[in-house]
Amino acid sequence: MRTHRLTAAVPTDAELVRQARAGRAEAFDELIERYQRRATSVAFRLLGDLHDALEVCQDAFLRAYRSLDTLQNEERFGPWLLRTVTNLALNFRRARAAGGRRVSLEEFILDDQRQRDERLAAPAYSDEQPGAGTTAAELAEVVQKALDELPAQQRAALVLFSIEQLPQREVADILECSVEAVKWHVFQARRKLKERLADYL
Amino acid sequence: MEHEAFEQLVSAWLDEPQNAELAERLKAAEAAAPELARLRTQYVRLHSLLTAVSSPEPRVDWAAFKSHLVDRVRQACPAGKDTADIDEYLRQSSPNIEQRVDWPAFRRHLSRLVASEAAKRRTASRSARWRMTAAAGALAAAAGILLLIGLPDRSPAPSPGPGARPVAQMWIELPTAEASEPEPGGKVVLAKVLPDTETDLLRMMGMHEDEPPGEPQPENYFMLEPMDLTGVLASAQAYGSR
Numbered sequence: 087m088r089t090h091r092l093t094a095a096v097p098t099d100a101e102l103v104r105q106a107r108a109g110r111a112e113a114f115d116e117l118i119e120r121y122q123r124r125a126t127s128v129a130f131r132l133l134g135d136l137h138d139a140l141e142v143c144q145d146a147f148l149r150a151y152r153s154l155d156t157l158q159n160e161e162r163f164g165p166w167l168l169r170t171v172t173n174l175a176l177n178f179r180r181a182r183a184a185g186g187r188r189v190s191l192e193e194f195i196l197d198d199q200r201q202r203d204e205r206l207a208a209p210a211y212s213d214e215q216p217g218a219g220t221t222a223a224e225l226a227e228v229v230q231k232a233l234d235e236l237p238a239q240q241r242a243a244l245v246l247f248s249i250e251q252l253p254q255r256e257v258a259d260i261l262e263c264s265v266e267a268v269k270w271h272v273f274q275a276r277r278k279l280k281e282r283l284a285d286y287l
Numbered sequence: 288m289e290h291e292a293f294e295q296l297v298s299a300w301l302d303e304p305q306n307a308e309l310a311e312r313l314k315a316a317e318a319a320a321p322e323l324a325r326l327r328t329q330y331v332r333l334h335s336l337l338t339a340v341s342s343p344e345p346r347v348d349w350a351a352f353k354s355h356l357v358d359r360v361r362q363a364c365p366a367g368k369d370t371a372d373i374d375e376y377l378r379q380s381s382p383n384i385e386q387r388v389d390w391p392a393f394r395r396h397l398s399r400l401v402a403s404e405a406a407k408r409r410t411a412s413r414s415a416r417w418r419m420t421a422a423a424g425a426l427a428a429a430a431g432i433l434l435l436i437g438l439p440d441r442s443p444a445p446s447p448g449p450g451a452r453p454v455a456q457m458w459i460e461l462p463t464a465e466a467s468e469p470e471p472g473g474k475v476v477l478a479k480v481l482p483d484t485e486t487d488l489l490r491m492m493g494m495h496e497d498e499p500p501g502e503p504q505p506e507n508y509f510m511l512e513p514m515d516l517t518g519v520l521a522s523a524q525a526y527g528s529r
Binding site: 136 | 302338
């Protein structure tokens with residue numbers, strides 16, 4: 087007797103986009119499930135603040151949903167969303183500098199202050215290494231400050247490529263520039279960071 | 288090799304760590320100028336630092352990932368063990384947003400927002416259809432009014448007598464029920480009486496006692512002939528059913 091094993095095929099992004107366009111809300115929920123972490127992570131690296139990152143992530147999903155019909159290549163939903171996140175995050179920085187409005191998303195952040203303090207107070211380096219005595223909190227702050235001081239394109243290229251580890255072609259697509267330009271931005275960003283973080287390297 | 292050129296080479300190699308040609312060129316440059324090795328170490332540490340501060344997944348097999356990182360860093364960096372230790376410390380010190388966010392709750396929040404957006408779009412779509420219908424009706428009415436007011440002088444008016452005001456007329460003839468009959472069964476007449484220049488001039492000047500001052504306006508009339516419409520309607524119905 088032959089047995090058949092039924093396997094549930096995981097829908098591709100393109101299938102989910104088409105279903106969402108056809109009005110199936112659960113399909114877009116699945117896209118949120120797939121991309122919310124990465125989108126928030128990119129926004130966090132570009133903004134350095136988890137509240138702001140969640141807000142940008144939320145705006146990006148809403149915009150994506152509103153303009154889903156304009157997405158020509160459905161399989162490219164991820165890079166398309168991350169492009170929106172990147173642009174929103176860069177604009178958000180400008181708005182924040184100008185004293186823009188903030189929406190509270192505090193309820194989605196789990197860690198209490200005590201846990202956070204304990205985690206951040208942990209030493210970042212052993213005694214024998216450069217930067218010994220630096221706490222994780224200090225190090226995170228220093229790294230984020232150094233990232234913040236980079237020009238927008240260099241920061242975005244470094245975050246997307248070196249930190250989020252997206253392929254260079256996708257980064258180029260997101261930043262709407264050539265792959266060579268991405269390499270150049272990443273190189274320039276690394277040089278500047280190496281100078282600014284010299285005490286910790 | 289100049290420092291900047293070497294740094295660019297290191298950056299290219301960090302972009303493609305599997306590229307054997309780049310690795311060979313680095314090794315050759317470092318052999319020629321040993322101080323460059325220190326430069327590469329700094330870049331490798333920076334790269335590890337940046338990678339470590341990204342948000343790690345909680346369900347990752349950390350032990351295996353650590354082993355992988357240690358191997359990679361040892362291959363890449365002459366400093367070896369020290370760099371691996373730095374990576375480990377940095378990784379532990381990362382601002383771990385993964386554990387700080389209630390992802391299911393955040394997802395539900397986003398889903399609710401999207402559902403609300405969808406509802407708004409449906410309402411906007413219905414409202415747009417209603418507005419289009421209303422606009423089409425209003426346009427039809429406006430066209431009718433324009434036709435009436437802007438009625439051109441298409442019919443030869445009878446030669447006016449002294450003091451008579453010029454009249455423009457257009458009529459629509461409705462045939463009788465029998466198509467063979469040549470005579471129309473009825474007539475709808477639109478008549479436009481042009482302003483009496485002399486009277487209206489006086490009216491404009493406020494010198495006409497009976498009428499209030501104002502712009503001379505043409506007068507429009509809508510007439511049905513004959514007055515008894517029964518036959519006309521019957522013939523129109525018969526005409527329409529053909």
